[in-house]
Amino acid sequence: MSELQKQMLSELQDESLFKKAESFGLEYLSKVLDRNVYPTEEALENLSAFEEKLPDDTGNAHEVIEMLHKYGSPATVAQVGGRYFGFVNGSVVPAGLAAKNLSIFWDQNTAMQVLSPISSKLETVVQKWLTQLFGLPDRTVAGFVSGTSMANFCGLAAARYRVLQNNNWDFNENGLFGAPKIRVVTGKDAHSTVLKAIALNGLGKGNIEWVDTEEEGRIIPDKIPELDSNTILILQAGNVNSGSFDDFSSICEKARSQGAWIHIDGAFGLWAGATKKLKHLTKGFEHANSWAVDGHKTLNTPYDSGIIMCDDQEALMSSLHMSGGYIIQGKDRDGMFYTPEMSRRARIIELWATFKYLGKNGVDQMVYNLNQRAIQFANEISKAEGFSVLNEVVFNQVIVQCETEELTNKVIEEVQKLRECWVGGSIWKGKRVIRISVCSWVTNKEDITRSVNSFIKAREIAYKQIQLTE
Numbered sequence: 001m002s003e004l005q006k007q008m009l010s011e012l013q014d015e016s017l018f019k020k021a022e023s024f025g026l027e028y029l030s031k032v033l034d035r036n037v038y039p040t041e042e043a044l045e046n047l048s049a050f051e052e053k054l055p056d057d058t059g060n061a062h063e064v065i066e067m068l069h070k071y072g073s074p075a076t077v078a079q080v081g082g083r084y085f086g087f088v089n090g091s092v093v094p095a096g097l098a099a100k101n102l103s104i105f106w107d108q109n110t111a112m113q114v115l116s117p118i119s120s121k122l123e124t125v126v127q128k129w130l131t132q133l134f135g136l137p138d139r140t141v142a143g144f145v146s147g148t149s150m151a152n153f154c155g156l157a158a159a160r161y162r163v164l165q166n167n168n169w170d171f172n173e174n175g176l177f178g179a180p181k182i183r184v185v186t187g188k189d190a191h192s193t194v195l196k197a198i199a200l201n202g203l204g205k206g207n208i209e210w211v212d213t214e215e216e217g218r219i220i221p222d223k224i225p226e227l228d229s230n231t232i233l234i235l236q237a238g239n240v241n242s243g244s245f246d247d248f249s250s251i252c253e254k255a256r257s258q259g260a261w262i263h264i265d266g267a268f269g270l271w272a273g274a275t276k277k278l279k280h281l282t283k284g285f286e287h288a289n290s291w292a293v294d295g296h297k298t299l300n301t302p303y304d305s306g307i308i309m310c311d312d313q314e315a316l317m318s319s320l321h322m323s324g325g326y327i328i329q330g331k332d333r334d335g336m337f338y339t340p341e342m343s344r345r346a347r348i349i350e351l352w353a354t355f356k357y358l359g360k361n362g363v364d365q366m367v368y369n370l371n372q373r374a375i376q377f378a379n380e381i382s383k384a385e386g387f388s389v390l391n392e393v394v395f396n397q398v399i400v401q402c403e404t405e406e407l408t409n410k411v412i413e414e415v416q417k418l419r420e421c422w423v424g425g426s427i428w429k430g431k432r433v434i435r436i437s438v439c440s441w442v443t444n445k446e447d448i449t450r451s452v453n454s455f456i457k458a459r460e461i462a463y464k465q466i467q468l469t470e
């Protein structure tokens with residue numbers, strides 16, 4: 001045995017190394033709810049500690065972990081807590097986080113059942129739970145991917161396969177050269193990752209037939225062109241700015257009867273369909289063919305976790321197909337047939353644990369709370385001087401604007417500097433806005449009030465600065 005092997009073998013059996021990592025993690029968790037949401041300037045500057053050349057020689061495992069904690073932990077964004085409203089980022093359900101911790105020691109590869117029977121079993125179980133939770137057709141299958149970007153890609157790959165197969169064109173063999181034309185129809189407010197998925201699938205952004213949207217970003221159903229069996233129609237559950245939902249009940253059945261493939265980008269919004277009080281938002285979505293959704297947003301699983309669900313198993317599997325002489329097909333589920341990757345980490349473990357823990361009612365309650373806190377935010381901020389809410393808060397997103405664009409920009413900057421909470425800017429209907437996404441289960445009434453107060457303070461600072469410079 002080499003010296004290195006000996007050293008690593010002793011480290012593998014060195015509980016104190018793993019306990020050290022765990023205790024740093026626990027120390028982090030114990031402070032994260034009250035910490036500055038964004039790293040301090042000092043923490044950001046200290047990141048330069050990592051700018052070193054790759055060491056020549058093997059070091060000490062304890063020192064690696066110590067360095068990571070010393071400079072890494074303070075430079076994280078406290079999105080696990082209750083006052084991070086940037087992008088659309090969830091916190092973590094503790095049972096899911098703990099399950100991930102356990103699974104880290106297993107280090108499973110979920111490509112095939114033979115590689116990880118436990119992962120194969122959990123994928124099968126969660127696929128069924130998802131289908132039941134959302135009320136999708138029994139035949140629905142699911143692939144567990146890194147996020148909705150990838151899930152959108154997979155949904156459109158399945159659609160592309162099916163449309164061409166209906167034209168007796170084998171995409172896998174012939175590609176798109178000389179293939180029958182595929183039409184792509186989507187709303188002007190489609191998420192940028194939908195456009196990326198269109199491009200990656202070779203369908204061409206330039207070929208999109210754009211449908212007009214109304215003030216909340218919803219597709220205007222009457223503006224959808226006549227569809228046919230060569231069309232992929234892409235809808236949205238949860239606009240990334242306003243949180244609005246396309247009107248599935250008036251669009252889906254009709255589009256389906258015209259033979260179109262319907263894909264829904266429901267990264268965070270699809271979860272409305274798993275609640276009693278917000279389910280009306282997704283009414284009719286079960287008539288689609290593929291659905292993309294994230295675990296790591298509204299469901300609050302650890303990163304990363306995305307899901308592609310598809311009612312056409314053959315299309316999904318064929319479009320992501322691979323084979324090789326060494327592949328041992330399992331008796332049950334081989335996860336890699338449902339995803340672009342072969343080797344994959346077992347993100348299903350956290351997803352399963354999150355569902356197993358929360359149950360249907362827990363999911364319902366957690367999602368509904370995000371909606372209630374977003375409404376609270378909108379109510380409180382619209383009472384404060386100088387802020388107006390631009391959207392109808394149907395889900396978890398709030399769009400806020402100040403009197404002028406300059407002030408809006410400055411308020412974003414000052415809120416970020418105060419570090420009580422974190423929000424980002426966006427462009428909404430051509431205007432610069434502040435976008436608030438309530439996506440963490442931790443967020444309570446106090447967090448909202450505290451954050452609104454930080455907005456008020458930020459506006460005062462911004463207002464003074466602008467007056468000074470005038």
Ligand SMILES: *Cc1c(COP(=O)(O)O)cnc(C)c1O
Nearest residue numbers: 147148149191193240265267294
């Ligand atoms: C976040 C988001 C995506 C992309 O999802 P990732 O998990 O970040 O890849 C796609 N669509 C919408 C509407 C989103 O909010």
